[in-house]
Structures are given as structure tokens and as C-alpha cells.
Amino acid sequence: MTRFRSALAPLAIALIGLTAVPQEAWAAPPKPVPTVAQEQQAATPASPCAPTVKSTTTNARLTSLFTAYGNDNSRLDDWTGADGTYSLRLPSGKELWIFSDTFLGQVNPDGSRPPVVEEGGTTVFLNNSFAVERDGRLSTIYDGTPAKPTAVMPPRDKNHWYWAGDATLAGGIVEVTYQEYERYGPGAWDWRWHRNVVARFAPGRLNRPISVHDLPSDHGVAWASATLKDGQYTYIYGVEDFGSPKYMHIARVKGQSLLGAWEYLKGDGTWSPNEADSARIMSGVANEYSVSKVGSGYVLITHDTTEALSANIVAYASCSPFGPFTGKQHVYTTPETGGNIFTYNAHAHPEIAGNGLVVSYNVNSFVNTDHYRDVSIYRPRFLDVTFQ
Secondary structure: HHHHHHHHHHHHHHHOOOOOOOOOHOOOOOOOOOOHHHHHHOOOOOOOOOOEEEEEEEEEHHHHHHHHHHOEEEEEEEOEEEEEOOEEEHHHHEEEEEEEOOOOOOOOOOOOOEEEEHHHEEEEEEEEEEEEEEEEEEEOEEEEOOEEEOOOOOOOOOOOEEEEEEEEOOOOOOEEEEEEEOOOOOOOEEEEEEEEEEEHHHHHHHHOOOOOEEOOOOOOOOEEHHHEEEOOOEEEEEEEEEOOOEEEEEEEEEEEOOOOOEEEEEEOOOOOOOOOOOOOOOOOOOOEEEEEEEOOOEEEEEEEOOOOOOOOOEEEEEEEOOOOEEEEEEEOOOOOOEEEEEEEEEEEOOOOOOEEEEEEEEEOOOOOHHHOOOOOOOOOOOEEEEEE
8 A cells, every 4th residue: 555545544444434544542431521412402593693605716816826826836846736725824824725635746747747657756745744825926935855756744653643723823933733543453444533733834935834733632632723813812622533423522721822732622512631521512514624713703614514425515613712602504515526526624715715605625536546636636625605
């Protein structure tokens, strides 16, 4: 099995509800749960301050930007496709795009790409990368050299890798969360989530971290699917992933930096400094989702993981950054879904100007050769979602 296939596998399995959770996790005692059942919570009308979805359209600017950049062969060491697709506005005004699994290289005239280096081709595959956008132009950031690019967040060895979570800015320093995964055996699915970390980057030197710090990881929650600065706190949203279901967890830290003291939302709505008290706030979220301030309310955007291989992006709303998130609303049905192709991990980019709230989602295939045949598959899509 190649490096690319081994990295792609968790995405596909997670979507169909077969995530490789360590066996010991299934025997763990259940965490606190809210008193309101998830089905009842979803059906409950949202509070009056919570926005409702009005319309969803394609964001033509971003879709065209990444299509043109991915197809451009003026450089042969830059981005041709990726997933993850988080973003952060830098102090300079540039936009930092944060990716997990990434292809670098050339695109053939017929819209295909050469196989990855590990399969005898010329395409480089990295488990994480950055791109920087300024004035409608993109540039790829990686470590290493143009002849041998490496990930901006390097693995400790060949049996570990990092996928990116959301990011935040703290005192001018970029803090990007990563989840470390590890391979523990020779089988195709012998991998598991291992821990959470935050890597700190200087905005002027994004190819490698200044420092890397452990984040809370003792109770099976992958932090941070999303972050949100609101008032005096930075909220951190995580997922406890059993394939199906997946549970939302919420933490917060006072101030801007994720290196501060964390506290965790309990089932009774209070906060605890003990990660073991973190409650399963709701199910149905994806591994990546978002919570954004919209008007006087808050909107949760996620792929609907209550359905297997769902093409549906949904929204929940709240008058608080920590819920309850209620009033499930349909946002969009991804047209790419079907056959070998699946879509996943929709989330918002509230700092990016658009006709409403900008939302991205990822596209992938269960068949490895599809990614060589058609470069357009493994690229993010962008939407504008308006509210009333």
C-alpha cells in the first residue's frame, strides 16, 4: 500500500461509519450526555436570534481561483489538489489556506496527473501544506526543497502523520491545530488517531513551525474541528469519532492563544477544567465543521453524518457559541456525490468576503486511480450561503 492510499483510507472509512477507533476506546465508560435527545434537539425550532438559511450558490471567485491555480504548470512543485481547506486571515491581510493531504506537481493536457513518486511517477504527495492568497493570486508553501518538498508539519517517523485542524491568530503568531495519526500494524486499516497538538508559525516563515505543543488528548476527542473567537474567549470545537455516531465536544480558553488553560462544557451547561467532564453535546457533526457568528446568532455548518455517505450539508443555529444548536436546516446537496465519488467536511470561512457566508467542502474518490485520471476531483468546492 502506498503512502497516498494509506492516508486516503481514513477519510473514506470515516464517511461510511467504519473509522478505525482503537479497540480499547469502545470499552471506555460513556461520557456525560445532554438531557435532550439528539433527534429532539435537531427538530426543536431555533431561538429567534438564530439565523435561518435563505439561499446557497456557488462561489465563482474561489472555485475559479483554485481551478486555475491547480491547472497552471508554470511551476511544477506547487498545489494541484488537496483536502482539509481551513483558512486564516494573516496580519498582513493575506489569506492563509491550510490543507491536509496535498498533491504537488504537474497537470497533463488531458486533465490527468502523473502517479505519485511512491508509485514511480513525479507527483509529490504530502500530508499537510499551506497556500497563501494575496490579491487573487496563490502560492504554495511547503518545507524541504523544490526537488524534494516535505510537509510544513513534519511527522516524527514513517508510521505517523499530521492532518490539520482549524487555526487561530494569537499575538501575531499563527497557531494551527493538528491531529496526529499513527499506523500500528501491517493491515490496510491498522491506523488510529493518536493525539492533538498545536504548531506555532511566524507569519513571515510559514514553511516550518517555531514550536509544537501538546493539546488535551486524554479522552478520545480530536480537537479542533473548529475554533471561534467570541468575547473574551476562544472556543475550540472537537469531535469524538466512532464512525457513526460522531459527537461534538466544546472547550474554551480565555484570550487568543490555545496554550492557555482549557475548560470544557459539561452536560449541565457549566464549565470544568477537567477534560474528563467534556460532554457529548450533540451527534451528527463531521470531523471538520464550523461555528460562525452570523448577525446576533451562531451557525453550525457540517456535513450530515446522521446519513451514510451523505451528500447533504446542513446547518444548526444557536444564540450562544456553545449551543444548544437546534433547528436543523438543509444548506446544499453536493452534485459530485455518486458512484466512486463522495463529499465531506463542509465548514465556513467567515473572514472571507463573499455573497453571504463562504463555505467549502471536499471531494474525493474511493478509487485511487480516479485521482490520477481527473485532477478536478480532489479539490475543494466553495459556496456562498445567505441567511435571513
